[in-house]
Amino acid sequence: MSHIPFGRYQVPGNRALVMGILNVTPDSFSDGGRFASLDFSLSHAEQMIRDGVDIIDVGGESTRPGAPSVPLEEELRRVLPVLYALRECGTPISVDTYKPEVMREAVLAGVDMINDINAFRAPGAIDAVRDTDCALCIMHMLDKPATMQDKPAYADVVGEVIAFLRERIDALTAGGIDRRRLWIDPGFGFGKTTEHNYALLKAGRRMVLELGVPLLAGLSRKSMIGAVTGKPVEQRLAGSLGGALAAVAHGAGIVRVHDVAETVDALKVWHAANGQLSEPN
Ligand code: 9MG
Numbered sequence: 001m002s003h004i005p006f007g008r009y010q011v012p013g014n015r016a017l018v019m020g021i022l023n024v025t026p027d028s029f030s031d032g033g034r035f036a037s038l039d040f041s042l043s044h045a046e047q048m049i050r051d052g053v054d055i056i057d058v059g060g061e062s063t064r065p066g067a068p069s070v071p072l073e074e075e076l077r078r079v080l081p082v083l084y085a086l087r088e089c090g091t092p093i094s095v096d097t098y099k100p101e102v103m104r105e106a107v108l109a110g111v112d113m114i115n116d117i118n119a120f121r122a123p124g125a126i127d128a129v130r131d132t133d134c135a136l137c138i139m140h141m142l143d144k145p146a147t148m149q150d151k152p153a154y155a156d157v158v159g160e161v162i163a164f165l166r167e168r169i170d171a172l173t174a175g176g177i178d179r180r181r182l183w184i185d186p187g188f189g190f191g192k193t194t195e196h197n198y199a200l201l202k203a204g205r206r207m208v209l210e211l212g213v214p215l216l217a218g219l220s221r222k223s224m225i226g227a228v229t230g231k232p233v234e235q236r237l238a239g240s241l242g243g244a245l246a247a248v249a250h251g252a253g254i255v256r257v258h259d260v261a262e263t264v265d266a267l268k269v270w271h272a273a274n275g276q277l278s279e280p281n
Contacts, residue, residue, distance in 0.1 A: 001013075055091065060079040100124035107134060119168045183254065
């Protein structure tokens with residue numbers, strides 16, 4: 001079986017991987033103080049592991065449109081205890097951050113991927129990850145979370161996103177980073193209309209072919225799912241599963257999701273239908 005280096009691990013290269021979302025933000029747990037929130041986060045991570053997650057993505061700042069930014073010290077207070085507690089959990093850990101200081105601390109805590117919605121554009125971000133073996137996810141975002149959904153406009157959304165990702169790949173490789181560590185992500189919902197999002201979803205294979213870097217897709221429960229199903233965020237499971245399968249059909253190697261158990265099952269059936277049977281756990 002082929003494997004891909006991924007931080008401390010080798011991950012399977014012959015099937016799509018499921019990245020489970022672990023939000024460590026105050027709105028993601030009932031408020032019982034810091035110990036309760038750590039407990040809650042770890043139970044959630046353990047459940048994802050039982051459900052067959054391939055990578056856990058830990059984030060301390062909400063990236064929803066209009067969300068306020070979180071000060072550095074607060075982000076560190078949120079994510080570091082979780083990263084250290086999960087260090088030896090046997091599953092690759094990713095940290096979702098755009099702050100170079102958080103990247104450095106997360107590397108010391110042993111993370112295997114840095115997932116940067118800002119594509120390592122912050123001063124010092126490339127330096128923070130150069131001398132590590134972490135996988136790096138470069139995401140496209142128009143503007144910044146506070147304002148990105150204010151009338152996003154492109155002449156050619158797919159061409160412009162590819163050009164942006166190419167420029168970032170070049171910046172990272174010129175900065176001394178091995179291309180084999182990189183993943184690209186069109187950033188569904190980050191400064192895009194529904195039409196932009198679906199044009200990008202369909203263009204997954206073109207991105208992989210033109211850029212020569214594997215693709216990560218995050219569309220779980222997003223507005224692009226609500227826009228076609230008419231469902232509120234808490235009723236977007238079926239739509240999100242459809243989106244995950246579509247992303248894999250269009251070339252995604254990792255899908256970033258909230259609903260791990262259901263996505264793992266959906267992908268097992270998907271892969272079986274494409275000639276790759278897996279054994280039940
Ligand atoms: C943190 N985060 C929220 N949505 C995301 C997406 O679509 N991709 C990546 N890489 N990260 C995301």
